[in-house]
Amino acid sequence: MSAPVVVLDGGTSYHNFSLSDPLLGTWFDERIYVEDVSADNLGRAGTIVIPCRLNPDRLKECSGLLTECLNQGKTLIAMGETEPQTWLRGIDFTPVPTNFWWWLEPDGDLGLKIAAPDHGLFDFLTMAEATWHYHGTFRVPSNALSLIDAPDGGSILVDDDATWQGRLLLTSLDPFYHHGSFFMPAATRFLVGFTQWIEAGMPAHQEGRYGQR
Amino acid sequence: MTRPLAYLSPRTGVAAPFSDLAPEGLRLETVPEQTLTDHRPDRFGALLVPMHIDQRRFANATRWISRFFQAGGTLVFNGLLGYPFHRKLKRFEPLVSPRLRQFRVRVDANHPVWRGVDPDDLTFRRGVAGFYGRGCNPPPPSAQIIGTIDQGNCAVDWQWHPREGGRLLMHAGNDLWMYARDKTSAAALTPQLLHWCMAEELAV
Numbered sequence: 333m334s335a336p337v338v339v340l341d342g343g344t345s346y347h348n349f350s351l352s353d354p355l356l357g358t359w360f361d362e363r364i365y366v367e368d369v370s371a372d373n374l375g376r377a378g379t380i381v382i383p384c385r386l387n388p389d390r391l392k393e394c395s396g397l398l399t400e401c402l403n404q405g406k407t408l409i410a411m412g413e414t415e416p417q418t419w420l421r422g423i424d425f426t427p428v429p430t431n432f433w434w435w436l437e438p439d440g441d442l443g444l445k446i447a448a449p450d451h452g453l454f455d456f457l458t459m460a461e462a463t464w465h466y467h468g469t470f471r472v473p474s475n476a477l478s479l480i481d482a483p484d485g486g487s488i489l490v491d492d493d494a495t496w497q498g499r500l501l502l503t504s505l506d507p508f509y510h511h512g513s514f515f516m517p518a519a520t521r522f523l524v525g526f527t528q529w530i531e532a533g534m535p536a537h538q539e540g541r542y543g544q545r
Numbered sequence: 546m547t548r549p550l551a552y553l554s555p556r557t558g559v560a561a562p563f564s565d566l567a568p569e570g571l572r573l574e575t576v577p578e579q580t581l582t583d584h585r586p587d588r589f590g591a592l593l594v595p596m597h598i599d600q601r602r603f604a605n606a607t608r609w610i611s612r613f614f615q616a617g618g619t620l621v622f623n624g625l626l627g628y629p630f631h632r633k634l635k636r637f638e639p640l641v642s643p644r645l646r647q648f649r650v651r652v653d654a655n656h657p658v659w660r661g662v663d664p665d666d667l668t669f670r671r672g673v674a675g676f677y678g679r680g681c682n683p684p685p686p687s688a689q690i691i692g693t694i695d696q697g698n699c700a701v702d703w704q705w706h707p708r709e710g711g712r713l714l715m716h717a718g719n720d721l722w723m724y725a726r727d728k729t730s731a732a733a734l735t736p737q738l739l740h741w742c743m744a745e746e747l748a749v
Binding site (some may be wrong): 513 | 555556557596598599600601624626627628637639672679680
């Protein structure tokens with residue numbers, strides 16, 4: 333039996349609607365309200381998912397516990413607008429003005445590119461399913477992997493199993509917010525693929541289970 | 546002396562994004578969400594609540610909110626209601642598989658907050674519809690409906706007077722002050738909202 337996957341809940345409307353949606357909520361073994369985070373409940377987890385836009389002020393209060401999870405070999409997934417650079421050491425993040433309107437331009441292209449096409453996540457996701465907008469870029473640490481590159485440098489999705497004892501996934505995408513606000517269908521498709529990948533054990537390499545998408 | 550208006554801030558040290566639009570004579574205070582119940586409920590004339598707050602925490606402040614209404618307070622609530630904070634309120638209900646025409650906004654132009662605002666400026670931003678509302682926070686039966694989508698069938702904006710006193714202005718969408726910097730008639734919403742909150746306070 334694999335270690336539990338827990339998801340933190342910031343108490344916002346979109347966290348509530350996303351995590352109470354049968355489409356997504358059942359993928360997680362436990363939902364922990366951010367006020368209730370403790371060494372005990374994080375200690376039971378193998379993977380901790382921090383949904384986008386979870387209040388960074390609250391995460392700063394949990395900084396020690398979350399760092400300890402990574403030191404203990406757990407997996408931490410932090411999504412957009414959670415400002416991990418303020419509660420984890422060594423994170424280099426550059427916010428960018430969000431281009432909400434790229435798709436209105438003729439031949440509009442957000443410019444994102446899959447950087448590691450053989451990564452296991454892309455058994456479950458296509459580039460189109462990760463394309464709506466993004467809120468900044470991460471510098472990719474040594475020996476970590478950018479899964480999706482931004483057009484002006486940096487990454488919007490990093491898989492880092494080199495810096496910590498555990499594994500850290502960072503993204504500047506905000507799919508929980510959009511799914512729980514009932515708009516942006518690509519964000520919903522992203523979450524479905526992403527949670528299926530988590531359920532499959534987050535393989536770093538493609539297994540061909542679902543075929544090349 | 547009139548009571549101040551409070552902006553409930555989800556982030557420490559982040560003030561109201563419309564503070565420069567406050568009319569003369571209005572005192573606007575930023576209240577971090579975790580400190581709300583540290584204040585006396587009758588201290589503020591109005592409380593403006595943005596969409597990114599911890600609604601679970603807010604809904605746990607039911608007693609404080611009830612006393613705020615009893616003291617004649619005006620509550621302006623933005624966002625999809627995930628955690629009802631009053632027994633007469635219900636969770637947000639989205640339109641199911643909405644079509645473009647259902648996003649068209651209608652508003653009661655007689656309401657002081659929406660006076661002079663062209664509904665098309667709420668329906669469309671850069672020609673794109675769907676930002677203003679995609680469902681409703683169901684209004685209590687006695688609520689005054691102000692703004693709708695879905696050909697009038699879905700109340701996005703409404704005003705309600707709870708039995709205990711005060712007023713609730715509900716907007717089931719992004720923060721109304723999101724339009725404050727638009728170069729359209731929708732920019733009038735924010736200053737008119739602040740005037741409306743203050744006018745009631747002056748009348749107390």
